[in-house]
Amino acid sequence: MTMTDLAQKVLSISTAYLGPAAKMFLARQTKYHLQGLEYEQLQKEHLSELSKWLFISGSLVIEKDKAQELSQLVAKLV
Amino acid sequence: MKKIFHSLKTKLTLSFVLLILLISGMAFLYTFNETKKALKEQMRTELMSVASAIAVSIDGDVHAKIKPGDEGTPAFKIIGQALLKVQEANDHITYIYTMRKTEEGAVFVVDPDDEEPAKIGELYEETNDEMLAGFEKPSADNEYVTDQWGTFLSGYAPIRDSLGNSVGLVGVDMSSKDVIAKQRFIGNTIYLIIGIAVLFAGIIILLFSGTIIKDVNRLNRIANKISMGDMEVKMDVRRHDEIGDLADSFGRMVASLKIMMMEHKETEGKQEQEK
Numbered sequence: 001m002t003m004t005d006l007a008q009k010v011l012s013i014s015t016a017y018l019g020p021a022a023k024m025f026l027a028r029q030t031k032y033h034l035q036g037l038e039y040e041q042l043q044k045e046h047l048s049e050l051s052k053w054l055f056i057s058g059s060l061v062i063e064k065d066k067a068q069e070l071s072q073l074v075a076k077l078v
Numbered sequence: 079m080k081k082i083f084h085s086l087k088t089k090l091t092l093s094f095v096l097l098i099l100l101i102s103g104m105a106f107l108y109t110f111n112e113t114k115k116a117l118k119e120q121m122r123t124e125l126m127s128v129a130s131a132i133a134v135s136i137d138g139d140v141h142a143k144i145k146p147g148d149e150g151t152p153a154f155k156i157i158g159q160a161l162l163k164v165q166e167a168n169d170h171i172t173y174i175y176t177m178r179k180t181e182e183g184a185v186f187v188v189d190p191d192d193e194e195p196a197k198i199g200e201l202y203e204e205t206n207d208e209m210l211a212g213f214e215k216p217s218a219d220n221e222y223v224t225d226q227w228g229t230f231l232s233g234y235a236p237i238r239d240s241l242g243n244s245v246g247l248v249g250v251d252m253s254s255k256d257v258i259a260k261q262r263f264i265g266n267t268i269y270l271i272i273g274i275a276v277l278f279a280g281i282i283i284l285l286f287s288g289t290i291i292k293d294v295n296r297l298n299r300i301a302n303k304i305s306m307g308d309m310e311v312k313m314d315v316r317r318h319d320e321i322g323d324l325a326d327s328f329g330r331m332v333a334s335l336k337i338m339m340m341e342h343k344e345t346e347g348k349q350e351q352e353k
Contacts, residue, residue: 019334024341061336062329063313 007042010050010074017062017070025061029053044078051075086294090287091280098279102272113264118231121257122218125233125250128171130216132164133248138239141176141246144187146199154198158190161248165190172230172253176237177202178246179213187246194227209234212247222254229254293321297328309336 003011007026014022027039033053034046042050051074058067140153148154161174175189175196184205186196196202202209204225211217212234222229230251237246293315300311311332315325 015330017330017333018337019330021334021337021341025333025337028337028341061333061340066313066329 001038001040003040004042006044006047006077007040009077010042010047013073013077014054014070017058017066025057026050029057047074047078085291087287087291090291091284094283094287095276095280098276102276106268106272109268110265113268114261117260117264118257121231121252122220122233124170125231125252126216126218126235127233128164128168129212129233129235129248129250132161132174132250133235133237135160136176136237136248138237138243138245141187141237142178142239144198146197148198154188157188161188162190170252170256171250172256173227173249173251175249176246177209177249179210179244184209184213184247208232209247209249212236212249213244222257227251231257290321293317293325297321297325300328300332304332304335309339 011023011026014026018025023039029050030037030039030042030046034049037046051071054074055067055071058070062070136157141157144151144154144157157176161176165171165174173189173191175191176187177184178187179185182201184202185198186200186202187198189196202225204223206219206223208217208219209232213236216233216235218233219231222231224230230253232252233250234247236244237248239245296315300313303311309332313325313329313332315322315328317325
């Protein structure tokens, strides 16, 4: 499945914080918190919710301040 | 003990301190050597100036007439008193005297020393080129000269008669102890300055390397925990340099491992449910 430009951008930002498993993490977030959305189909209207979950779930795998940073960067793409 | 010796902090601090010691040691040697040379040159100039000032005040015609056995004559006494006055006015001067050149060599003429005066016509056996040059123009020893009276740096200036002919010289001796004491004082001052600088540099290096090593050690502890399967590590290294980059890389690695482990657990759970 082809990835939208926005999904590509979010992945690029997230990889800097989460490493090579970033895509796996993002796919998990969209699957469980954005009504089963395929990550590749990510659109602008999903960003606000995704940003929120990037902070909540991100805090479990990276430091809280880093998760906050990542969340804010993704939110700015709106 | 072995760990302290092999630690990065010890190596960093030691190498910086050694480097500083090496540089400051070289700077010290150069500065001290140049200062010693300059000080000696200053002493030589001073000795020549004093000798010249006295030489022009002595009547060369009178001086030329002084012969052995004239120690009690007014001419001898006048010149002797003039020499003593200059000696008393200058603490650094140990001996002051006049000489004349004979076929045998340089002989003393007026030596006003209280304790052990040379007699008129007494041959001076340690004549050197600088002293002989002093019969023609102001001159000073290049190196310390040791004779029966001690070790001295001496300055000379010619005494001239009314026709301008050289009829003798004035010799001014400064004890090597005075010059060496001055050199030692300068050397000790430079030592002190370098010592304080090395101490401060050592403290700064110790503090600087301490902050680096502290974070490297923290990363090391985190890596150790991860290698033992503990993923609940706190990546609390915040720096904006290469160590900060390393910590970020570490953070990414840990995050990826956590995500993959979570995914693996989930897959395992699903598989068990299906069974």
